[in-house]
Amino acid sequence: MEVKKYQVTIIYKTLPQYRRKFFELLKERLDQHGVELNLIYGQPGIKDAAKKDTVDLPWAHKITNHIIRVGNRELYWQPCIKLLKKSDLVIVEQASKLLVNYYLFAAHLAGRRKMAFWGHGKNFQGHTASSLGENVKRFLSRRVHWWFSYNQTSADVVREIGFPEEKITIVQNAIDTKQLTDISAALGPSELDQLKLELGINSNQICIYAGGMYEEKRLPFLLEACKLIRKQVPDFHMIFIGAGSEDNLVKEAAAKDDWIHYVGPKFDAAKVPYFEISKLFLMPGLVGLAILDTFALGVPIVTTEVPYHSPEIEYLVNDYNGVICKDAEDIVQYADTVIKLLQNDVKHAKLVKACLETGSVYTVEEMADRFAQGVLLAMGVEGARVEVC
Template sequence: MGHKSFDLVRVGTDFRQLGRDIFGRAGYCHRGIQPLQQSQNSNHAIGSEEQLRITQFFISGDDSADVARNLAGTNQPDVGTVLTQENRQGSAARRALLRLPGIEKGQRAVDQQAQGGDDVSQMQKRPRVAIVYKSLPQYRRRFYELLKTQLELYGIEFVLIYGQPGASEASKRDSIHLPWAKRIENKIFRLGSRELYWQPCLRQLQGVDLVIVEQASKLMLNYVLMLQSLWGTRRLAFWGHGRNFQDHNASWLGEKVKAWMSRHVHWWFSYNDLSAEVVKELGFPAERITSVQNAIDTRQLVREKESWTMDRLASFKQSMGIASENIGLYTGGMYPEKRLPFLLKACERIREQIPDFQMIFIGAGVEDGVVKEAAARHDWIHYAGPKFEAEKVPYFLISKLFLMPGLVGLAILDTFALGVPLVTTQVRYHSPEIEYLRNHENGVMLEQADDVDAYAAKVVELMTDEQSLQKLQQGCLQASLTYTIEEMAERFAQGICRAVEAARDNRSAADGGEQIWQS
């Protein structure tokens, strides 16, 4: 693919510093640098924003000094040539350049700096963005780390605030700690069968330009932040599904309040395109929705998969007392929406038709006792307890199918990454990630949600039809290339940049003139 070269003229600052500011670990883009519409020293023109697509090379592998040298690879004192190549939209480097202001605004910043103007400190201020989440599950670790790194590239300070889970979520035993994040002690109140959370972090949110919270009616902090937003003292964004997809458990009043609040935030980070459509149906502007394509760290799973040899897997199976090739796997939380009693009945039907069938359960939750009792009765049912990240990989590698007849969420991404097709049913309360399933291409969804025999028959069919199974496995591996944690972090960071820039533009319009605000 050919390269295009555009010229950048420095306006009051060293061009090598530009490289550090755009790509440096803790730098930020100076407002005194501006890509010109027409270079003074060449015929190369920078046209629409779509032309500013910077190669990923500049942000992966090279340190900031090398990047600066690449950017400033010219002997001319005032002009540097930036080589770019056509790259997919969303490149972090491209977005960093798009944060630069108009040429008039950039020149005004330089003039004010030379005159010692009052706006210099504001121009140099780094924006602060906070995510407040009620707890920190292990599957979010890599996402937050990647997001923090991406935002540093744009000169945005990222603050992550989290607390401890409530009783039902704590039973999953999947919470972790991040040393660089801020941990608070949630106050959890019982209201009948429901839990209400107070997240005591208002002090930590002082000076934060954008606060992103989970869209949930049980989080009392959200109501305080919404009032601040309505008063004009807070920029608030929601991150979530758009509605409660498990509406059989939802509070009618809570959903009404949540829908109203969802229309009055500054920005929306929807889990995926399905959630984005839900948010648009609530009446929220499409241009202020970022679909983040919710994902987990599948690359780590693939790396771990590649480390397992056939001999090592054979030893692993032997340690579990399994000799069969016909193995089903369940991994995830264990609560009513997962339909574990249904699955156990289906397993008994499968065992009747495939005598050496084995079933492995991984996870924990309020209903794990049902699985433990079944494992105590049947030596072909194996309960391994909760396993996370690389720990669960060998269980996938010895299994043919992933059996989850109830609610499907992020677990579908495990099936893609490790090539173990999902078999589920068409229940109405799947999480938005079910959108990733392509029926009979990368998994199977049966319409008869309550037909145990039909579910068992489909599993038997796939386990005994090598050609059909291989087709699904190939579909899984193809889907794994699309839904990655890296893409999620990049989309989320892009949305934050747009939200922060929109907030700056709104403030400028409200003040009746342009403000120079450092992004």
């Protein structure tokens, strides 16, 4: 007797490189349970394209998004309806700008196929959100079939808007940290010395920033703080990895000061050596998945208590595996915090130890396991275990 082959479709706006390993692992895990994963993704809009972080997967369906600009917003129509005919469950990002979600929601209410949301639960960057968009998200979020929340913080948001807790899967959002730690372990002192030589660094007082470069990251604040740090720590050097709409600020600073190093976007193996020569990760603005880099590679983060961090900020325990400066507007306090950590080897070593311990908890393997179990539960596949919520 032939075992039924279920099909679940995930529609993702674009495919950033940090999601590649997750989708590969999820596909493997679902296949073991007779569930076929169908992944659909398109190209980024102007803001996201500036990050230069998208990749392709040969087994997935790449479509061409139709992007409509309305003022300073981008609306996406993802032409994928014909690819959903065999899908028992469709999982989409919780975003009001994704127009296909409304069509899929109507089909869900009509009983044609089940629809699930995957996301934060709300826009944590509230200053960029429209009240209409958030109201629409709340309305839809209470009525989908299943919820895949980023972590406990997101699950709390979804539960508080009235969605049943028993239909929420906490996926524990993560990246491929094992790849990072494997590469780190393989690097030798000579390779790191060569990198420092190439950068023109003759010091161990090095900090790093790695991530998108846009307004919420507060690059002007960070650059000003770096100048204050340099005055107190004469051999201080700062490395910037990434790209985005405000990378020109970093490029201009690097052109002016030889202790500021802009190396552009670096992913996976390419970014690890830069972390290995750094003592602290400086990100005074929005913190998201980048925090997992700091845990995996033992480079403690110093951030501030801005009100718009992504849900992953819950992984940070202040003064244990990183530091959060309470006054987000106090550049002097931020710089002093960094200076003290650079000059206190004992405190720094404790933070590094805690980072590495935390890094073993949040892994892409665990995320794929949790997500796969949520899919099985949502589809009513026999043998699913209720242990991840």
